[in-house]
Amino acid sequence: MIEKTGVPTPQDLWKVFPPKERLEKGPVAIIECFQRIPCDPCYTACKKEAIQEFEDINDLPQIDFEICNGCGLCISRCPGLCIFIVDQTYSETGVLIKLPFEFLPLPEKGEEVDALNRKGEVVGKTKVVKVQNGRYEDKTPVISILVPKELSMEVRNIRLRKNND
Amino acid sequence: MISNKDHENTIVCRCEDITLKEIRDLIKEGFKTVDEIKRISRCGMGPCQGRTCRQIVMGEIARTTGKDVSELRLSTFRAPTKNIKIGILAEAAEG
Amino acid sequence: MHIKEHPILAFKRGRRVEFFFDGKKMWGYEGEPIAAALHANGVRVLRRSIKLNRPRGFYCAIGNCSSCLMKVNGEPNVRVCVERLEEGMVVGTQMAKGDLSRAKANPISSSGGGSGIRKTDIAVIGGGPAGLSAAISANQMGAKVTLLDRNSRIGGQLIKQTHMFFGSEKQYAFIRGIDIADILADKLDKEMTDVMLNATVLGYYREDGVLGVEENNRFTKIKPERIIVATGASEKVLAFPNNDLPGIYGAGAAQTLMNEHGVVPGNNVLMVGAGNIGLIVSYQLMQAGINVKAIIEAASKIGGYWVHASKVRRLGVPIYTSYTVKKADGRESLERVTIWQLDKNWQPLKGTEIDLNVDVMCIAVGLSPLAELLWQAGCQMKYIPELGGHTPLRGEDMQTTVKGIYVAGDVAGVEEASSAMVEGSLAGLCAAKSLGYDNGRFKELREEAINELMNLRSGPVSEGMRKGLEQLI
Ligand SMILES: Cc1cc2nc3c(=O)[nH]c(=O)nc-3n(C[C@H](O)[C@H](O)[C@H](O)COP(=O)(O)OP(=O)(O)OC[C@H]3O[C@@H](n4cnc5c(N)ncnc54)[C@H](O)[C@@H]3O)c2cc1C
Ligand code: SF4
Numbered sequence: 001m002i003e004k005t006g007v008p009t010p011q012d013l014w015k016v017f018p019p020k021e022r023l024e025k026g027p028v029a030i031i032e033c034f035q036r037i038p039c040d041p042c043y044t045a046c047k048k049e050a051i052q053e054f055e056d057i058n059d060l061p062q063i064d065f066e067i068c069n070g071c072g073l074c075i076s077r078c079p080g081l082c083i084f085i086v087d088q089t090y091s092e093t094g095v096l097i098k099l100p101f102e103f104l105p106l107p108e109k110g111e112e113v114d115a116l117n118r119k120g121e122v123v124g125k126t127k128v129v130k131v132q133n134g135r136y137e138d139k140t141p142v143i144s145i146l147v148p149k150e151l152s153m154e155v156r157n158i159r160l161r162k163n164n165d
Numbered sequence: 166m167i168s169n170k171d172h173e174n175t176i177v178c179r180c181e182d183i184t185l186k187e188i189r190d191l192i193k194e195g196f197k198t199v200d201e202i203k204r205i206s207r208c209g210m211g212p213c214q215g216r217t218c219r220q221i222v223m224g225e226i227a228r229t230t231g232k233d234v235s236e237l238r239l240s241t242f243r244a245p246t247k248n249i250k251i252g253i254l255a256e257a258a259e260g
Numbered sequence: 261m262h263i264k265e266h267p268i269l270a271f272k273r274g275r276r277v278e279f280f281f282d283g284k285k286m287w288g289y290e291g292e293p294i295a296a297a298l299h300a301n302g303v304r305v306l307r308r309s310i311k312l313n314r315p316r317g318f319y320c321a322i323g324n325c326s327s328c329l330m331k332v333n334g335e336p337n338v339r340v341c342v343e344r345l346e347e348g349m350v351v352g353t354q355m356a357k358g359d360l361s362r363a364k365a366n367p368i369s370s371s372g373g374g375s376g377i378r379k380t381d382i383a384v385i386g387g388g389p390a391g392l393s394a395a396i397s398a399n400q401m402g403a404k405v406t407l408l409d410r411n412s413r414i415g416g417q418l419i420k421q422t423h424m425f426f427g428s429e430k431q432y433a434f435i436r437g438i439d440i441a442d443i444l445a446d447k448l449d450k451e452m453t454d455v456m457l458n459a460t461v462l463g464y465y466r467e468d469g470v471l472g473v474e475e476n477n478r479f480t481k482i483k484p485e486r487i488i489v490a491t492g493a494s495e496k497v498l499a500f501p502n503n504d505l506p507g508i509y510g511a512g513a514a515q516t517l518m519n520e521h522g523v524v525p526g527n528n529v530l531m532v533g534a535g536n537i538g539l540i541v542s543y544q545l546m547q548a549g550i551n552v553k554a555i556i557e558a559a560s561k562i563g564g565y566w567v568h569a570s571k572v573r574r575l576g577v578p579i580y581t582s583y584t585v586k587k588a589d590g591r592e593s594l595e596r597v598t599i600w601q602l603d604k605n606w607q608p609l610k611g612t613e614i615d616l617n618v619d620v621m622c623i624a625v626g627l628s629p630l631a632e633l634l635w636q637a638g639c640q641m642k643y644i645p646e647l648g649g650h651t652p653l654r655g656e657d658m659q660t661t662v663k664g665i666y667v668a669g670d671v672a673g674v675e676e677a678s679s680a681m682v683e684g685s686l687a688g689l690c691a692a693k694s695l696g697y698d699n700g701r702f703k704e705l706r707e708e709a710i711n712e713l714m715n716l717r718s719g720p721v722s723e724g725m726r727k728g729l730e731q732l733i
C-alpha cells in the first residue's frame with residue numbers, strides 16, 4: 001500500500017520496529033526505509049557501526065538494535081528523512097522522539113506544538129524538549145519532543161501552533 | 166465526455182496557437198507525420214522549435230494510427246536551437 | 261512575493277530598483293529575471309497569444325519554451341524569464357505577435373560581434389553535473405576544455421536542488437544539490453577550462469565542425485576537436501482544456517522561480533505527477549511556505565521514492581494515485597482545477613470529479629532529453645520511453661554514432677545526477693584519450709566509472725533504465 005499512499009502500513013512498520021525489550025532499554029533508532037533505492041549514507045553516518053555495510057548500494061539498511069545507542073547522528077544524514085529515535089525510558093510521563101524538521105520558523109525549547117502522524121494528521125500535542133541545529137545537522141535540524149507512550153510509534157512530525165491559526 | 170469545445174481550448178502548440186482539435190482534424194484528413202503537420206499548420210515552427218509541442222503531436226499520431234511512437238518518422242532539425250534576436254545573426258553574417 | 265526567510269537558502273539579491281509595467285511603477289531587485297520581478301508584484305499574465313488572444317504567463321522559466329515573450333524597452337519578443345531586470349526598464353504586455361520590425365533597434369546586440377573562431381580541444385555543452393564532471397576529468401587527462409552554459413550560473417539542475425542527494429559518498433550522497441554544484445565548480449581546473457556563461461550553443465554546423473554560440477547577446481564560433489553534449493532535459497507538457505493558463509507551470513519552472521530567484525509561485529498548488537520531481541518540488545514548495553493542496557498521479561502507483569512520498573504525507577499533503585487533470589479554469593490566470601479518476605484502462609470515470617481551488621498547477625510528468633544538437637549533428641537516435649524519449653545511440657565510452665561527439669547526463673537518457681556525474685567523467689576521460697591525452701591512469705579511471713555506473717543501476721528502481729540502456733549501447 002505504501003506504493004499507493006506514501007504511508008507505511010502496520011505490516012511494513014513491524015518489520016523495522018525494534019523488539020519491545022529493546023525499546024524498554026533506552027533510546028534506539030527506527031529506520032523507516034522500505035524500498036530498495038541507491039542510497040547508503042545512514043551506514044557511513046553511524047560511527048558505532050550499528051548499521052551494516054551495504055553489499056549492494058540498493059540494499060535496505062540493516063540495523064543491529066543491540067549496538068545502536070540512539071545517539072541520533074544518522075537522522076540528519078538520511079536524504080529520505082526517515083530515521084527517528086525513540087526513547088521509552090526518557091521519563092515516567094512520556095517518550096522522547098527525535099525527528100528531522102527542515103522548516104521555518106523552528107520551534108523553541110519548551111514550546112507546545114501539534115504532534116502529527118505519518119499522514120500529517122494531528123494526533124495530540126507535544127512539548128519540544130530540544131532543538132539541535134548546528135553545523136553537524138547542516139540545515140536539517142533535529143527536534144526532540146515528548147509524547148505519551150501510546151503515541152510513540154505514531155507521531156512522526158510536528159506543526160507549530162502559530163502557523164495554524 | 167470531453168467535448169469538441171474542450172479540444173478547442175486545449176493548446177498543443179503554444180507558440181503558434183494550435184489546438185488539439187486542429188491537430189486531430191489534420192490527422193483525420195490524412196496528415197500522419199510530424200513533418201506534414203508541421204508544414205501545413207506551422208505546429209512546431211514557433212520560436213521554441215517544437216520543443217514544447219512535438220511530444221504531444223507524436224502521441225496524437227501514434228494514438229490514431231495505432232503505431233508505437235518509436236515507429237514514427239521525425240522531422241529534421243536545423244540550427245539554430247533557439248530563435249535569437251535578428252540583430253545578432255545579421256551582425257554575425259556581416260562580421 | 262519575494263521569499264524573506266528560507267530554511268535552506270539565503271538569497272543574494274541586487275539593489276531595489278524601480279521599473280514600469282504597462283505604465284505602472286513597480287519595484288524589483290536588479291539582476292533578477294523580469295518575470296520573477298513581475299510575479300513578485302502579482303503580475304502573472306505576460307502576453308496575449310498570437311492568434312487566439314489567450315492570456316499567457318511563463319512556463320519553463322529557463323528560456324526553452326517562448327511562452328513569456330514581452331516588450332522590453334520597446335523591443336518585442338524578449339524572453340523575460342531569463343532577461344535581467346535593470347533600473348527604469350519599461351516592460352509591456354505583448355499583444356499578438358509583437359512588431360518585429362523594431363527588433364533591429366536592440367541596443368544590446370550592436371556591441372560588436374566576435375567573428376574569429378575560437379579553438380579548443382574539447383567543447384563541453386552544458387554545465388550541469390554531467391558537463392562539470394566531463395570537464396574535470398578531461399582536464400585531469402591533460403585536455404583543454406571550453407565549458408559552455410546558457411545560464412548565468414554553473415551547476416545545471418543542481419542549483420535548484422535544496423534537498424540532500426541519494427547515492428553513496430562518492431557521488432556526494434547526503435549533500436544538498438546546491439552544495440554539490442559548488443564542490444564540482446571548485447574542482448574545475450581554472451587554467452585548463454575556459455568557462456563561458458550566458459552562452460547558448462545555437463547550432464552545430466556539420467560541414468566544418470563548428471559550434472555557433474550566442475554569448476551575452478553576441479555571436480561567436482567555436483571549433484573544438486571533440487564535443488561533449490551535456491545539455492540535460494526539458495520538461496514534458498500535458499494536454500487538457502486551458503492547459504496554457506498563466507499559473508500552470510512546469511514543476512522545474514516553479515522550482516527555479518522559488519529556489520533560484522526567491523519568488524513564491526503562488527499560494528495553493530496542485531502538483532501533477534508523483535515521480536521524484538513532483539514529490540521533491542512539493543516538499544520544497546512547503547519549505548518556501550506555500551500550501552500544496554494535493555499531488556495527483558495518473559499511474560496506480562507512486563513513481564518516485566517512497567521516502568520522498570512519506571515526507572510530503574507527514575506534512576499532510578494527500579497523494580491521489582490513478583487521478584488526472586480533467587480541466588483547468590480561470591479568467592486571466594488559474595483559479596480552479598478539476599481532477600478525475602482513471603480506471604484500469606486509463607479511461608476517466610465520470611462522477612469522480614473533484615474541484616480544487618488552486619492558483620498554481622505544477623506539471624511534473626517527466627523530462628525528455630534536450631537533444632536538438634545531436635539531431636543536427638546527425639547522431640542516430642532511438643525512441644526509448646524509459647529514458648524520456650529520443651535518446652542517442654552510443655558506445656560504452658559515451659561516443660555517439662558521429663565520431664568525436666560524446667554525450668553524458670540527462671541528454672543521454674533521463675536519469676539521476678549521480679549517474680550523470682559518472683557518465684560525464686567517462687565521456688571526459690574517453691574524449692581526452694581519443695585526442696592522445698592520458699595522465700597514465702586512464703584505464704583504471706575508465707574501469708572505475710563503468711563499474712560505478714553498473715552499481716548505481718543495479719537496483720529494482722533502475723529496471724526500466726537498464727532495459728532502455730540495453731537498446732542503446
Ligand atoms: C526536482 C528535481 C530533483 C532531483 N533530485 C535528484 C536527486 O535527489 N538525486 C539525483 O541524483 N538526481 C536528482 N535529480 C536529477 C538531476 O538533477 C539530473 O539528473 C541532473 O541534473 C542531470 O545532469 P545534467 O548535467 O545531465 O543536466 P542539467 O543539470 O540539466 O544541466 C544541463 C545544462 O546544460 C545547459 N544547456 C542546455 N542546452 C544548452 C545549450 N544549447 N547551450 C548551452 N548550455 C545549454 C543548461 O543550462 C544546464 O545548465 C533531480 C532533478 C529534479 C528536476
Ligand atoms: S542512532 Fe546513532 S548508533 Fe544508532 S544507528 Fe543512528 S548513528 Fe548509529
Ligand code: SF4
Binds near residue numbers: 033041042043
Ligand atoms: S540513508 Fe535513509 S534513505 Fe538512504 S538507505 Fe539509509 S535510511 Fe534509507
Ligand code: FES
Binds near residue numbers: 208217219
Ligand atoms: S510550442 Fe509548438 S513550436 Fe513552440
Ligand code: FES
Binds near residue numbers: 319322324326328339
Ligand atoms: S522561455 Fe520563458 S518561460 Fe519558457
